[in-house]
Ligand SMILES: NC(=O)C1=CN([C@@H]2O[C@H](COP(=O)(O)OP(=O)(O)OC[C@H]3O[C@@H](n4cnc5c(N)ncnc54)[C@H](O)[C@@H]3O)[C@@H](O)[C@H]2O)[C@@H](O)CC1
């Protein structure tokens with residue numbers, strides 16, 4: 352699903368109005384009715400007193416139309432119009448006329464207004480939408496402050512009032528803190544970013560029938576991967592297939608005291624459809640791996656090499672025509688010799704065009720040099736799976752806000768010619784073509800040691816099976832989150848561990 356910028360959404364509105372054709376006021380009617388469908392399912396009539404706060408633009412117009420639609424359903428309603436300006440939109444004006452025939456509207460025109468909130472209240476925030484042009488001040492600011500202090504649920508129409516849809520707010524800005532945001536058809540970039548989580552709450556998309564042909568033609572930079580889109584990528588297993596059909600993966604992982612990372616990664620790999628898996632790790636890990644994961648083969652580093660992961664055994668004979676994909680990183684440790692091993696394997700994979708997924712300590716090792724010259728060894732189209740700290744290490748710098756983080760992410764993916772899965776809620780997958788795809792699955796129960804190792808194994812399995820790096824990244828990240836969601840359902844977010852994610856992998 353495309354994430355469009357505000358000007359593109361406006362163009363989509365205008366195109367729909369012209370080509371459907373439909374009057375602007377009727378499109379607003381459709382949007383408001385879509386909001387009402389969501390609202391009446393989630394806030395049952397009789398249980399709540401609804402207070403609707405409307406601005407003077409089209410977002411306010413939505414609020415008035417919503418009030419008119421909720422009234423006949425039997426909702427106990429109060430409607431407030433905040434007169435912060437002399438300018439009103441035509442759709443607002445028309446909806447005010449329509450509503451006032453049904454119920455009276457209260458005007459808030461100065462900062463000394465008083466609204467008393469009760470436990471049963473729910474607020475609908477229709478003050479400002481995507482037309483926000485500057486930070487809130489004066490009357491609007493003080494209304495939003497009072498709504499935020501009310502301690503009752505706030506449902507924002509389209510976007511929380513005061514939040515910019517596709518650029519950063521100032522830290523000091525006053526913004527509605529919504530419990531839910533019900534947004535029209537197209538998700539906003541702001542919803543994807545950690546810095547806005549406290550304002551957006553849980554967000555939901557409702558369809559308002561904007562012209563699909565128009566949306567199809569827009570060249571988007573940001574995407575939100577919906578379950579339907581991602582599940583289409585899954586390749587069925589053919590009846591006469593055999594283990595060779597599904598590839599042989601090489602996982603380079605583990606060191607003394609960190610064999611757990613290798614086991615989690617290896618098990619997740621085998622649970623994700625790969626034909627065969629070889630784990631390359633230290634001699635003392637052999638018994639552990641063979642006992643805990645008998646399905647995997649083991650290639651131990653040469654004797655004499657230490658309990659740190661250090662290998663000098665990579666050459667054409669033992670890699671070419673043997674492995675279809677290589678995963679490297681979980682639990683390796685960081686030191687100069689490990690770095691050299693990683694570089695050697697990267698160079699060989701580049702030469703042999705073997706796809707790679709590079710994670711955790713492999714990334715930390717490649718970030719070791721002051722001038723990051725090791726990064727040039729990473730084969731093009733490799734998948735890198737850093738968490739934010741690892742990504743800062745790769746860049747050798749930090750960012751001032753999440754928007755700058757996205758810019759740096761795009762630059763890195765384009766300049767290095769790699770795919771970067773920047774992990775977290777809504778993992779951002781940056782492709783070398785300059786696009787970013789946000790993941791839709793996963794939960795905070797996954798914020799635990801070992802979850803990332805599981806992801807590496809899953810992506811490795813997909814690469815070995817012949818999924819393209821783009822497919823492997825998008826599908827792997829999604830299925831990892833989905834397995835995490837199932838684990839959270841079964842065990843609870845506090846109680847689930849990374850092994851539970853593996854037990855719930857199913858696709
Ligand atoms: N265009 C359409 O056909 C549709 C629009 N819809 C609604 O329309 C909204 C966008 O409407 P508008 O473009 O009228 O935008 P808003 O309703 O956000 O209001 C914009 C108005 O407020 C002013 N303004 C912006 N920031 C301000 C600030 N900080 N302080 C004071 N005044 C400020 C602007 O100058 C403008 O006059 C969407 O969010 C959505 O709710 C929906 O009804 C769907 C269809």
Ligand SMILES: Nc1ncnc2c1ncn2[C@@H]1O[C@H](COP(=O)(O)OP(=O)(O)O)[C@@H](O)[C@H]1O
Pocket residue numbers: 711737738774775776777778792793794795796797798799800801802803804805806831
């Ligand atoms: N709050 C969250 N919501 C959704 N997914 C999360 C959240 N926190 C972490 N995750 C996921 O869990 C994984 C954690 O990876 P990582 O930080 O590398 O852990 P580790 O290195 O300990 O295995 C990532 O895939 C990340 O997207």
Ligand SMILES: [K+]
Pocket residue numbers: 410476477478479480507508509510511512
């Ligand atoms: K709003």
